[in-house]
Amino acid sequence: MRKIVSVLLFSLLFLLAVSNVGHAATATPQTKIILDGQELVLPLDVEVVNVNNNVMIPIRVVAENLKFNVKWDQKSQKVSIEQNAKLLSLNVGKKEARVQNVKVTLNTAPQLIKNTVVVPLRFVSEEMGLSVSWNNKEKIVGLTSTELPPVAEPSPAPTVPGVGNNIVWNKVNDISFANQQLVVSVDTEVTPQITRLTNPDRIVVDLPNTTFGDMGSTLLQGTMGKLDVSGIANVTDVRYSLFKKDPAQVRVVIELNNLSDVQVNSQYVSGKLIVDLALIATIGIPVNPIGNDSGKHVVVIDAGHGGKDPGTIGISNTQEKDFTLPLALKVQALLLQDPDIEVVMTRETDVYPTRPERVKLANTLNADVFVSIHGNSVKASPLTTGTETFYYKRNSSKALADIVHRHLIQALGFKDRGVKNGNLEVLRDTTMPAVLLEIGFLSNLAEEQAMLSENVQNTAAQAIVDGIKEFLQQSR
Structure with a gap:
């Protein structure tokens, strides 16, 4: 009888422990993030989580979607976030953070969940000059820049109808990667916005006023596509998604082993946007690879x-x-x-x-x-x-x-x-x-x-x- 009671007691304690863990950090895939009126389209493998009623986002979102410079030190478990000479320093498991070397106390410490570091969205956003609002009913985080960027010159209107407010967007019909070159088939010429980011080393290629065409409707629903880059020197991942819906914007991310090894150039040739990751020789002169390094x-x-x-x-x-x-x-x-x-x-x-x-x-x-x-x-x-x-x-x-x-x-x-x-x-x-x-x-x-x-x-x-x-x- 005593053995049965012990088993029942252990089971009850285990269930309570699991319940508490679930309460402390629960995934909230329904949460939306709106930046300056535009919804950020997050990859399916990225989870926004709620830790003790604090919205936490992976540092990948901070880097790729908010475009802050993020550094992660695995040994010290330290996250550094930098933007316009302002530096935030946070440590996993610690509520004490630093803003420009001044100590501040967080409501919730950064955490490592499923091998992903998550940080408090409100703290990071507000310290970087974004005002934050929260719609609890619809689970929407609103981010607003205090200084909106200047309005870009409108790009030429594409010839193929797109989506969103009856506006005509350019369309991406195919994406491939070989010979250290990203090749994007587009309906009309588009000027890419190319950003070099670190931790991890990567090149982000944004195509403004552009959506997906013949590549399939699933990519229009916030899903992410990937290319097979196995065997390609210095390239670890190439992924692409519809980053914004209105105005439409396609984003391609190329992850690298070493960003300093490449010099990036782009050109538009015969309906193709070609982004060339020219290898840099030891003397500092860009060189084109001989043959196809991927075996393709x-x-x-x-x-x-x-x-x-x-x-x-x-x-x-x-x-x-x-x-x-x-x-x-x-x-x-x-x-x-x-x-x-x-x-x-x-x-x-x-x-x-x-x-x-x-x-x-x-x-x-x-x-x-x-x-x-x-x-x-x-x-x-x-x-x-x-x-x-x-x-x-x-x-x-x-x-x-x-x-x-x-x-x-x-x-x-x-x-x-x-x-x-x-x-x-x-x-x-x-x-x-x-x-x-x-x-x-x-x-x-x-x-x-x-x-x-x-x-x-x-x-x-x-x-x-x-x-x-x-x-x-x-x-x-």
């Missing part, structure tokens, strides 16, 4: 013509651009299934990148392969048929042309018109193995019908991908 191959697929340039005209008044884009997108979809390949498109919609822009994109990315897709036409000779493949001088381009051409002929069964040397700008001025594929003749009725069919396009796409992979395997 960068393949640029070029859908010929587009937009104002229809290309050649088929026997049924078919426009070449309406054949090249669907086929190029099928090639893209197949290449995306290979984890060892990073694919970049010169265009994914009916737009017209100039030939120099296509060349510049491939060269800037230091791509491993460039493949331009086209359709042929000789209206004066409607019986002319067949597949031909062009390259320019380089032996590596000739090797790529031979392999891809062989796969196309075997797969499609069109007449073999051979592999030819052609002085074409996208082949001549690119610096990597490059080919231009003339899949067939749109001026031939039977071949036109075949080329426009889903079945033949799928077959051609697979042949092109098989050829690219065989070439890359031989090039290792």
Whole structure:
């Protein structure tokens, strides 16, 4: 009987202990933080917690969302927060803090919860010049800057409708990372706001007046996307999210082992924002990496013509651009299934990148392969048929042309018109193995019908991908 009573007493004490812990620090994922009228979109893996009726936020939120400079010393369990020469010093488990080396007492000490350091939101915000309000009913923290930043010049209006108050936002359609370069496909040119932050070392890329397009609706709900950067030197994480909703703002965070090893530059090329993390050599001169440090191959697929340039005209008044884009997108979809390949498109919609822009994109990315897709036409000779493949001088381009051409002929069964040397700008001025594929003749009725069919396009796409992979395997 005494043993049973002891067990019951132990169980009761255990339940009370668990209850007290839950009361002391409870997660409040429903809490919203509004900064100067704009809701901060927090990643799903970030929890705002309530400790003894004090709203506590992870130091990651302080750094990335409020953009204060945060340093964390694991050994001393000390957090330093700095902004505009003002310094706050806090210690995990201690209510005593320092503001510009003056001692102050906190209502609640910083804590380490689930391996994440959380600090009092009100204390940090007010000391950094933000006024704080709390709506207990709706669980909303309001932060207001005492001095609002100057209004930025409005950016050019994008061409694709976005969201929020019937305003038109720019749209992000794809994000990739290879060769120490972040590549963001956007509808129109955008000027990024790039910030270097420490602890952890990272580069924050903000895209103003920008939301997500074809990347999926889930990212519009405050979720976070991540890229696979395993094996990439100096890069530990690349994540992206919709940071603000109105005005829309996309944020990309690149975490690094060592921020001092890189120099950051950005440029806009052919519908792509390219943020280059150029490695800095020991003598202090930026250098571009040789080859792909991640082990991934960068393949640029070029859908010929587009937009104002229809290309050649088929026997049924078919426009070449309406054949090249669907086929190029099928090639893209197949290449995306290979984890060892990073694919970049010169265009994914009916737009017209100039030939120099296509060349510049491939060269800037230091791509491993460039493949331009086209359709042929000789209206004066409607019986002319067949597949031909062009390259320019380089032996590596000739090797790529031979392999891809062989796969196309075997797969499609069109007449073999051979592999030819052609002085074409996208082949001549690119610096990597490059080919231009003339899949067939749109001026031939039977071949036109075949080329426009889903079945033949799928077959051609697979042949092109098989050829690219065989070439890359031989090039290792």
